[in-house]
Amino acid sequence: MVADLTWPEVDALRGAGPVLAVPVGSTEQHGPQLPLSTDTDLAVALATGLAARCPEVLVAPAVAYGASGEHSGFPGTLSIGQEALEFLIVELCRSATDTFDRIVLVNGHGGNVEALRRAVDRLRGESRDIRLYLPRYRGDAHAGRTETSLQLGLAPDRVRTGRIRRGDTRPLAEILPELRAGGVRAVSANGVLGDPTGASAEEGARLLTELISQLSEQVRQWWPEPVERIRP
Numbered sequence: 001m002v003a004d005l006t007w008p009e010v011d012a013l014r015g016a017g018p019v020l021a022v023p024v025g026s027t028e029q030h031g032p033q034l035p036l037s038t039d040t041d042l043a044v045a046l047a048t049g050l051a052a053r054c055p056e057v058l059v060a061p062a063v064a065y066g067a068s069g070e071h072s073g074f075p076g077t078l079s080i081g082q083e084a085l086e087f088l089i090v091e092l093c094r095s096a097t098d099t100f101d102r103i104v105l106v107n108g109h110g111g112n113v114e115a116l117r118r119a120v121d122r123l124r125g126e127s128r129d130i131r132l133y134l135p136r137y138r139g140d141a142h143a144g145r146t147e148t149s150l151q152l153g154l155a156p157d158r159v160r161t162g163r164i165r166r167g168d169t170r171p172l173a174e175i176l177p178e179l180r181a182g183g184v185r186a187v188s189a190n191g192v193l194g195d196p197t198g199a200s201a202e203e204g205a206r207l208l209t210e211l212i213s214q215l216s217e218q219v220r221q222w223w224p225e226p227v228e229r230i231r232p
């Protein structure tokens with residue numbers, strides 16, 4: 001964790017070409033059973049898992065706010081919107097590249113993707129070596145079986161298992177017009193898109209391991225050269 005280090009310690013690592021992994025999440029409703037930090041928790045877990053496998057990776061403090069406009073109308077959702085997220089990432093990475101030559105953004109929230117892509121295009125246009133990792137997995141859309149399993153795998157005490165209820169299970173393509181017009185509130189009263197009733201910690205832990213492997217392989221492809229690593 002880069003936040004645990006002092007500046008001379010970070011300075012000492014620079015020659016070894018560290019990669020900064022920035023978890024990008026959201027603070028938004030995840031149904032009655034999951035905490036608002038679920039997307040951020042996933043992004044942090046992936047970045048931390050990556051650092052455990054790739055010793056040249058340092059994990060930055062997470063960006064815990066994202067573009068969550070579609071979840072407005074549910075108490076607790078704290079969104080900064082697309083434009084602010086894009087600008088935040090651009091400025092953060094401009095600052096980070098003073099110290100780190102290589103940065104990977106680890107995204108935990110689908111609603112952030114467009115803003116992150118725009119930010120990365122802009123930063124790469126400035127010759128900065130920034131990459132964007134988007135977890136690839138099959139699963140239900142929001143706060144369903146997949147995310148509930150992931151959170152059960154990460155921190156079972158944080159899941160209100162007694163409140164797990166099915167949400168709107170229609171295919172995303174079918175509900176998209178309603179979703180675009182009225183947000184998640186228009187299609188799902190409890191904020192769930194999917195069915196979390198079959199979720200399990202085992203399933204979540206398995207998926208998490210798969211995603212960490214996926215991310216590690218991706219990082220190895222982006223930056224294949226071996227890095228001599230020193231960690232204080």
Ligand SMILES: [Zn+2]
Pocket residue numbers: 030038039108109142143147
């Ligand atoms: Zn989520």
